[in-house]
């Protein structure tokens with residue numbers, strides 16, 4: 262099947278036609294015509310390379326009541342993603358070649374987006390013994406990103422050994438920066454709001470102390486460090502400093518840390534409970550500035566589905582985490598593009614090109630984050646930059662409904678997603694998965 266995307270604006274530039282044929286971008290420009298191609302009227306739409314998430318919790322194996330590989334990758338496709346990296350904190354933990362290969366196969370069978378499993382750094386995420394990093398790297402899943410996300414690799418000796426170990430196969434350690442001894446019992450950001458409403462505070466320094474230590478460790482062993490969900494102005498400063506010294510560090514901000522503040526905790530609604538916690542307006546502004554100036558390399562969703570019983574409860578009993586895949590592009594468009602702080606080319610950089618490069622999935626026949634030029638894999642998302650829509654939790658494709666944006670109006674909406682030339686999403690609705698969806 263071929264598709265002719267007529268009048269689309271690649272990266273928001275001059276309108277052109279894009280011909281997708283046989284899984285690749287076959288022609289561009291006004292001369293792109295082929296007999297038998299399905300014509301998609303893309304007038305007024307922006308084309309970006311398919312989005313790549315470095316930080317997705319798919320919950321399978323173990324919590325299929327909250328999300329499955331199939332439901333999570335469907336949500337990803339609806340959000341404009343053609344690839345997601347699946348976090349390792351499943352049950353069992355993805356700390357062996359067997360588990361990462363299982364997740365990789367589930368993704369391939371579902372057919373909504375490419376799934377690249379992340380391997381655990383430590384056995385069982387316990388932070389004591391290094392997991393089988395080499396076996397996971399050399400498995401069919403070809404793991405390059407390793408993380409104990411949900412937990413911090415807080416032992417500096419283990420962190421050093423992990424950073425050293427992954428150099429052999431060009432891997433990266435993605436750190437969840439949280440000094441556990443500074444966050445015992447913590448429920449929300451430590452500051453004015455936590456003091457006023459009486460919830461145990463989670464200080465910024467609990468994150469910043471680990472970021473500072475780890476950029477120095479990465480410098481010492483000359484390895485690659487990626488800092489997950491940066492949430493404080495101090496962390497942005499530390500990463501800016503590390504990059505100015507030539508340290509090989511990359512950093513992520515989530516859509517929710519870019520948009521929301523700790524003021525939302527006054528509702529005591531666990532929908533706004535997340536790890537790391539929502540911070541202050543000053544932190545939010547520092548993250549937006551860091552994203553615009555390149556200090557923050559990527560927007561990662563930290564899509565964290567939770568079942569109703571884990572969120573419909575008192576704040577203290579609620580699980581940490583919020584959905585992100587189906588709203589991330591619109592949040593970034595609303596905050597950064599609509600305000601003139603970033604271009605669509607910048608969005609492509611932080612949501613596709615950089616995450617694909619950091620995850621080392623930017624090469625070969627299954628490559629992502631590639632330029633929209635002839636010969637490249639046809640991983641493309643079409644966005645209506647002028648659309649305004651209101652988030653309806655019940656309309657989401659995820660099995661869980663714990664979005665913090667319910668009732669909010671956002672600008673910019675995913676219209677269609679193509680995975681190697683196959684439409685997984687058309688008219689902002691799921692189409693069909695690659696391979697016909699035997700697994701759904």
Ligand SMILES: [Zn+2]
Pocket residue numbers: 410411412437489490536537
């Ligand atoms: Zn985390």
